[in-house]
Amino acid sequence: MLAFVIRRIMQSAAVMLAVALIAFLMFRFVGDPVNQMVGVDTPQEEVARLRESLGLNDPTIVQFGRFIGNALHFDFGVSYQFRQPVTRLLAERAPATLELAFTAAAFALVVGLIMGVYCALRRDSWLAQLFQAISLIGVSLPTFLIGILLIYLFAVVLGWLPSNGRGQVVKIGDWWTTGFLTTSGLRALVLPAITLGLFQMTLIMRLVRAEMLEVMRTDYIKFAKARGLRTRSIHFGHALKNTLIPVITIAGLQLGSIIAFAIITETVFNWPGMGLLFLKAVQNVDIPIMAAYLMLIGLLFVLINLLVDLTYGLVDPRLRIAMRS
């Protein structure tokens, strides 16, 4: 087991190193960092001095080492467009993205679970058919189109909910801002969270439905029925419990996707998060922000995958035996 854990952690570190290499190559070779920092009329000696002081004349491998060293201290340099440390820009916007992603994930999990269970237990009812149709649309429609549709319906026509921004936020501690504590913050959260969570919701719904139908056919459910247990306790005590393990795994794996897809949702709703910052960076070729965001998302995906693999190893005895050999 220990050997597996160590090997798995080493693998993750290797992947992170590869991501860092890509980020570094972007940083170093796409556009000259010095050209971005100086004006047109800066004298040549000044440019050369800046180049030397930034260490751009050192061998590439030394620069890569320094890049990693800085990254370990969360230092990704200064943004070309904002002239501010990238880490601070990202940290300022992290709460907005994390709150949005968390709400979207909770929405996807709860609603997807309820719809999935309903579709499995009442397969032929018209509501189940409707849910199935909605899930097909949810998979096929691009996220931004769903966002536009929701804005048109609930913000323009009905005027119930705001269509952009975070509403009023409250400051907690040094840097965290939350929209959870004000009415306008909560109202602003509704449409973006649904837009962001819809795809994952349909995914979870389909998964729960398929797993639940599978479990309902097994012998222990038949046996539970034969014992004369109440339907509710069979459905929720026995069947649902056994469908939850794969569902939670998928939901966990999808968390990274939610944060990545937040780029699109944040653009549609003008949500002041990290995704919007990244997009502005892509539009303006602001490489330090792109590199830092790449590292951040890379770390997130690697950590989630590592965690899922390790938990599986702990939970599933078959995997533990396979690991030993």
Added chain:
Amino acid sequence: MPTPTPEEVKGLVGGGAGSPVIRKILDSDILYSFRSSKLTMLAATIVFLCFFGALFAPWIAPFDPFDPAKVFLSDASIPPVWQQGGDPRFVIGTDDQGRDMFSAILYGLRVSLAVGGLGVLLAAVIGITLGLVAGYMGGRIDAIIMRIADVQLTFPAILIALLIDGVAQGLFRGLPREQSAIPVLVISIGLSFWVQYARTIRGSTLVEKNKDYVHAARLVGLPAPIIMLRHVLPNVIGPVLVILTINLGLAVITEATLSFLGVGLPPTQPSLGTLISIGNKYLFSGDWWIVAFPGATLAILVLAVNLLGDWLRDALNPRLR
């Protein structure tokens, strides 16, 4: 009227070498399964119409939306013909610059399908090549290629496309957007969707390379690239068609998303995504048609392509027959 003899049929369909092929197609299970599903036929019709409209846009479209001499600002934001203030010249209205929406959508389809199609083809070429090499060569090359594929697969394709797009824009900074946008998008889509082809091709190549005909080819002394291309490839290429179809929908969505986010095609050369992004600005002023029609076109196209892909996957899968 008497039923034509097989010879006459042969004469009707062009005869010669062509007829057995046509016979085979007419008798096949695939055509039967196609004709027995109304939804699939509808989807195929929609996809065909979209491709047809895109291909012949300059001849079908009533207006040329990119000819400044024929576009008048006085025609801007005219609603569809069935609404108050509609103009019979512009059946589904005009956009903010006075361009006919129907014509703009046809030209947008052209760009969207071209970028999506070329991107998917590039992805297929990269994926098939790497999959063949990985499966046939094995060893260290295989390990490296598949490791890269594994890592890439953990990230969503749209994120990778966005990143490649950003880097490519940095590299092509000297060129005007009109020239660089399409190649940049095709490359981004190609590099973000190759993994699935590589994995599928590698899997079947691993099986094929131990068969007698490959051993024979090797004994004759053919070089590895020839064996891979001429002997292994025709036997493993089958599933690629299904992946191509399913990925076309994804590629069109990716292109539209990138264009919507403002890193794809510029407004002077709009795709469906660009049209939606332009229309999105006029949502609040009540000009709903500028965004609704390109959006509906995109949604219906993608849905139809997905349905077609699903059907193709089931129809070509012998286990489901």
